[in-house]
Amino acid sequence: MSKPLSDHDKRKQISVRGLAGVENVAELKVAFNRHLHFTLVKDRNVANKRDYYFALANTVRDHLVGRWIRTQQYYYEKDPKRVYYISLEFYMGRTLQNTMVNLALENACDEAIYQLGLDMEELEDMEEDAGLGNGGLGRLAACFLDSMASLGLAAYGYGIRYEFGIFNQKIVNGWQVEEADDWLRYGNPWEKARPEYMRPVKFYGRTEHTPDGVKWVDTQIVLALPYDTPIPGYRNNIVNTMRLWSAKAPCDFNLKDFNVGGYIQAVLDRNLCENISRVLYPNDNFFEGKELRLKQEYFVVAATLQDIVRRFKASKFGSREVNNNVLDVFHIQVAIQLNDTHPAMAIPELMRVLVDEEKLGWDKAWDVCVRTCAYTNHTVLPEALERWPIDLFHHLLPRHLEIIFEINRRFMEYVASKFPGDHDRLRRMSLIEEGGCKKVNMAHLCIVGSHAVNGVARIHSEILIATLFKDFYELDPHKFQNKTNGITPRRWLVMCNPGLAEVIAEKIGEEFIRDLDQLKRLLKFVNDDAFIRDIAKVKQENKLKFAVHLEEHYKVKINPQSMFDFQVKRIHEYKRQLLNCLHMITYYNRIKKEPNKHWTPRTIMVGGKAAPGYHTAKMIIRLITAIGEVVNHDPVVGDRLKVIFLENYRVTLAEKAIPSADLSEQISTAGTEASGTGNMKFMLNGALTIGTMDGANVEMAEEAGEENLFIFGMRVEDVDAMDAGKGYHASEYYNRIPELKQAMDQIAGGFFSPKEPDLFKELVDLLMHHDRFKVFADYEAYIKCQDKVNQLYKNPKEWTKMVIHNIAGCGKFSSDRTIAQYAREIWGMEPSLEKIPAPDEKLK
Numbered sequence: 085m086s087k088p089l090s091d092h093d094k095r096k097q098i099s100v101r102g103l104a105g106v107e108n109v110a111e112l113k114v115a116f117n118r119h120l121h122f123t124l125v126k127d128r129n130v131a132n133k134r135d136y137y138f139a140l141a142n143t144v145r146d147h148l149v150g151r152w153i154r155t156q157q158y159y160y161e162k163d164p165k166r167v168y169y170i171s172l173e174f175y176m177g178r179t180l181q182n183t184m185v186n187l188a189l190e191n192a193c194d195e196a197i198y199q200l201g202l203d204m205e206e207l208e209d210m211e212e213d214a215g216l217g218n219g220g221l222g223r224l225a226a227c228f229l230d231s232m233a234s235l236g237l238a239a240y241g242y243g244i245r246y247e248f249g250i251f252n253q254k255i256v257n258g259w260q261v262e263e264a265d266d267w268l269r270y271g272n273p274w275e276k277a278r279p280e281y282m283r284p285v286k287f288y289g290r291t292e293h294t295p296d297g298v299k300w301v302d303t304q305i306v307l308a309l310p311y312d313t314p315i316p317g318y319r320n321n322i323v324n325t326m327r328l329w330s331a332k333a334p335c336d337f338n339l340k341d342f343n344v345g346g347y348i349q350a351v352l353d354r355n356l357c358e359n360i361s362r363v364l365y366p367n368d369n370f371f372e373g374k375e376l377r378l379k380q381e382y383f384v385v386a387a388t389l390q391d392i393v394r395r396f397k398a399s400k401f402g403s404r405e406v407n408n409n410v411l412d413v414f415h416i417q418v419a420i421q422l423n424d425t426h427p428a429m430a431i432p433e434l435m436r437v438l439v440d441e442e443k444l445g446w447d448k449a450w451d452v453c454v455r456t457c458a459y460t461n462h463t464v465l466p467e468a469l470e471r472w473p474i475d476l477f478h479h480l481l482p483r484h485l486e487i488i489f490e491i492n493r494r495f496m497e498y499v500a501s502k503f504p505g506d507h508d509r510l511r512r513m514s515l516i517e518e519g520g521c522k523k524v525n526m527a528h529l530c531i532v533g534s535h536a537v538n539g540v541a542r543i544h545s546e547i548l549i550a551t552l553f554k555d556f557y558e559l560d561p562h563k564f565q566n567k568t569n570g571i572t573p574r575r576w577l578v579m580c581n582p583g584l585a586e587v588i589a590e591k592i593g594e595e596f597i598r599d600l601d602q603l604k605r606l607l608k609f610v611n612d613d614a615f616i617r618d619i620a621k622v623k624q625e626n627k628l629k630f631a632v633h634l635e636e637h638y639k640v641k642i643n644p645q646s647m648f649d650f651q652v653k654r655i656h657e658y659k660r661q662l663l664n665c666l667h668m669i670t671y672y673n674r675i676k677k678e679p680n681k682h683w684t685p686r687t688i689m690v691g692g693k694a695a696p697g698y699h700t701a702k703m704i705i706r707l708i709t710a711i712g713e714v715v716n717h718d719p720v721v722g723d724r725l726k727v728i729f730l731e732n733y734r735v736t737l738a739e740k741a742i743p744s745a746d747l748s749e750q751i752s753t754a755g756t757e758a759s760g761t762g763n764m765k766f767m768l769n770g771a772l773t774i775g776t777m778d779g780a781n782v783e784m785a786e787e788a789g790e791e792n793l794f795i796f797g798m799r800v801e802d803v804d805a806m807d808a809g810k811g812y813h814a815s816e817y818y819n820r821i822p823e824l825k826q827a828m829d830q831i832a833g834g835f836f837s838p839k840e841p842d843l844f845k846e847l848v849d850l851l852m853h854h855d856r857f858k859v860f861a862d863y864e865a866y867i868k869c870q871d872k873v874n875q876l877y878k879n880p881k882e883w884t885k886m887v888i889h890n891i892a893g894c895g896k897f898s899s900d901r902t903i904a905q906y907a908r909e910i911w912g913m914e915p916s917l918e919k920i921p922a923p924d925e926k927l928k
């Protein structure tokens with residue numbers, strides 16, 4: 085079935101993939117056949133590839149179950165503090181291979197599947213991505229779950245089980261077209277429905293103020309049905325839980341008051357409230373104030389808090405025998421992390437539960453609330469900040485609006501006492517924004533209701549306290565922290581780049597997988613010729629493999645000797661895919677001008693989705709595909725330059741693309757990208773970075789040495805100085821720089837769209853007259869920097885030495901380090917690398 089020295093054979097040799105013991109393999113084959121027969125009700129005559137995938141997934145899942153149950157028993161016995169990571173997005177990707185890696189089953193499964201005459205990669209390719217996220221924020225949540233389990237934290241991820249995740253992107257005639265992502269169509273072997281923990285969630289209604297407190301009455305009820313997914317730690321026998329809520333109509337929905345003959349309609353209308361968990365909003369860094377979205381945000385929070393309180397009361401610490409008024413000490417056992425402002429409703433909802441239901445006094449309840457909650461900010465872009473209209477709030481969540489007003493009243497009194505007479509400060513800091521339509525500022529609610537607020541890279545956290553949250557920092561400086569993002573080295577190195585993981589392990593052992601700082605030890609080998617050759621060889625193999633993938637899936641032939649230059653991320657003006665476009669055109673024009681010169685060959689690949697309603701982003705995709713149509717068919721250029729748009733960029737495509745990359749484009753305007761995490765994945769996989777001093781790029785340059793990155797362009801100070809001074813005038817650059825003028829004139833004149841010369845008129849107008857992100861201001865520095873990249877690429881040995889410096893500098897960017905900092909500095913928990921006993925061992 086598999087060819088000589090196939091990936092299967094190579095994987096067999098790799099120590100980091102676990103041992104394939106004979107008993108182990110035999111046992112897996114038996115379990116596989118058992119699931120094919122009893123779970124899927126098929127035999128080998130009629131089973132197809134998907135059946136085989138499901139049989140394998142169930143076989144691997146069997147190995148999780150004992151550890152999963154054991155972990156929860158262990159937490160009940162030990163009763164540690166628990167952390168609840170609430171996020172509207174968890175961008176998990178595929179689960180099968182990651183589970184095999186974390187349970188050390190990969191070699192045994194490989195061998196078993198091989199002996200059964202099947203191809204492991206074909207089976208892995210049957211799995212649907214769990215695309216329950218848009219980009220960085222959702223993928224960060226997924227990496228954090230992996231690290232929390234690997235560090236032995238009693239952690240739970242809480243979110244929504246969207247029936248439809250991020251749309252599938254098709255490119256049709258150069259344009260993005262969206263298709264619904266029906267990821268659950270064939271079922272999901274990794275989830276377990278838990279109807280016994282179903283919770284009611286209320287909406288609408290009104291409040292009654294009675295002698296025994298406030299009642300929220302005449303509400304509409306939606307049921308939240310939990311689905312649990314196991315989250316295995318790396319080889320420590322711990323399996324945590326991600327619990328995603330699905331919306332269900334109650335049985336009596338619309339039936340108690342239906343008019344005669346309205347029964348059928350009443351049953352059909354159940355769909356309306358079940359729409360809450362139907363679809364992920366496909367916006368990245370953009371706020372769309374729709375009622376359905378606010379419903380989603382409250383739905384996840386209300387269901388989750390009921391679950392947290394239930395688990396707290398059932399725990400040893402929370403039982404009434406130990407603590408009389410139990411909820412007083414809630415924060416000692418419970419930490420809640422809010423991933424951006426999307427779950428901000430946790431603050432007023434926790435207050436509602438404590439005050440209205442548990443009858444705590446306001447001051448005590450508020451103290452518990454603030455000590456429990458912490459807030460992570462992910463962006464400084466004004467259009468991304470959540471501001472909900474008060475009228476919508478009053479209609480949907482009347483009690484919560486009252487609570488927010490009361491939080492604000494008390495907060496305003498506090499601010500006034502600290503800054504007497506400073507009315508402008510009160511206006512700036514209020515949770516309620518006055519103006520035409522009054523709005524609740526959710527970021528302000530999160531800051532006031534949390535004991536810790538963090539940004540996600542040092543420069544981002546500095547910008548927050550200097551600008552967006554300056555007033556709050558002056559009031560309460562101790563609240564503000566930095567937690568630079570990270571990525572899990574299990575998925576983003578061991579799993580997606582086994583060749584590189586093995587070359588590293590041969591030099592420094594396998595400890596780096598749980599302690600990424602060990603990569604520093606590679607610096608000893610930066611001048612070791614054999615090691616340099618090994619690193620270069622792995623990269624070349626990964627490039628060949630990705631070239632084959634592109635040919636199979638996109639019908640494009642690329643030159644594997646060319647530099648693989650990637651910009652993959654959501655399409656957004658601030659990420660400046662347009663700057664990349666200007667480089668493509670400039671390089672094309674140079675080759676055309678001097679076709680006989682020795683040019684460094686490049687394959688420039690751009691991937692990412694545009695929000696369906698973001699017209700400019702969709703035009704940017706159209707421009708990239710248009711440039712590709714011209715460049716890729718120009719015989720003068722040949723294979724010295726290719727421009728490819730990677731369709732439907734997602735976690736699974738990232739896992740294939742990133743290991744093949746030579747150059748990583750991280751070119752946002754300084755001060756706009758909060759952190760970035762793709763930048764870290766490329767660095768860890770042996771690509772060099774061309775980038776601005778923005779987000780985590782700053783710390784990457786610090787860790788690897790600035791001389792080992794291609795840094796260009798304005799710094800935050802330069803951008804600020806320009807804004808404060810004469811401002812940004814695109815025409816000055818256009819008139820001064822001939823190559824820029826030529827490129828812009830080609831776009832404007834229809835060179836890339838001969839059938840529709842005016843196709844890119846709007847993009848040209850944007851760049852020339854209202855470009856918030858100052859593309860032209862960095863053009864010259866960017867092109868010069870790309871020239872340096874080309875020069876170095878011609879010297880493979882020096883290039884690879886620079887790559888080794890980068891890999892060695894990656895230690896800081898493990899999500900294990902990030903999570904250890906959250907645990908110690910925000911949650912008051914201590915991470916642990918100890919293994920708990922396996923299911924067949926005695927619990928100590």
